Amino acid sequence: MLVAGVALYFFTGINPLNFLSQAPTTTAQAPIENNQQADFVAVVLADTESYWQAQFEQQKLSYQLPTLVLFExxxxxxxxxxxxxxxxFYCPVDRQIYLDLSFFQTLKQQLGAGGDFAQAYVIAHEVAHHVQNLLGISVQVQQQQSQQPEKANQLSVKLELQADCMAGMWANYAQSKGWLEVGDIEEAMTAAQAIGDDRLQQQAGKAVRPEQFTHGTSAQRTHWFNLGLTQASLEACNTFAPQ
Known part of the structure; x- marks a missing residue:
């Protein structure tokens, strides 16, 4: 399952983490010129992993770190x-997060969602897919999609909105640490709004067609991110429960 980005209407050698203890693995399949940005991505990834590792330990579960693959x-x-x-995108088969750093330029220049924390939100969303995979949620959704293909898109939307909510949970953690600056949460909310299915369809000059949604509307994405931010619990992030 690919968590896709802008063009397809989906969201979607270097090891800068050597200085961090117990850090997730970072690799590159092509030379990465922007080392500073790669370092930022790696630090955010390590921070999300610290959070989720603690969450899993509270539930007496074992958390396995994903691998981040930078490519061009x-x-x-x-x-x-x-x-x-x-x-x-996140690949549940190899448990790796794949990222081309040029996506952040697209996010800023074409979608109007720039800023460090907009980028952090994207990373946290992909990490959330890893969490869903470890908890068995992704497999359950895939099974339901196979059994009820007519509801495949609806189930995909629920999975993506839950990942947005989980990203909000991590943002709450980052906020409690005093790591965030003024305007950071607004940057994440702007990014969530920018990649709503309805917004992307409109930007492409197409009619808004809810039956084609796979990630949720701008309003839904910002709502669930904010819910994770304010409630900071997996129970609150149950997008599969009757609303």
């Missing part, structure tokens, strides 16, 4: 080959 242009994963146009 095109990449091969166990979920298939993908170009940069797909955007950031």
């Amino acid at each position: 242009g095109r990449v091969d994963s166990h979920c298939g080959s993908a170009s940069s146009a797909v955007g950031p």
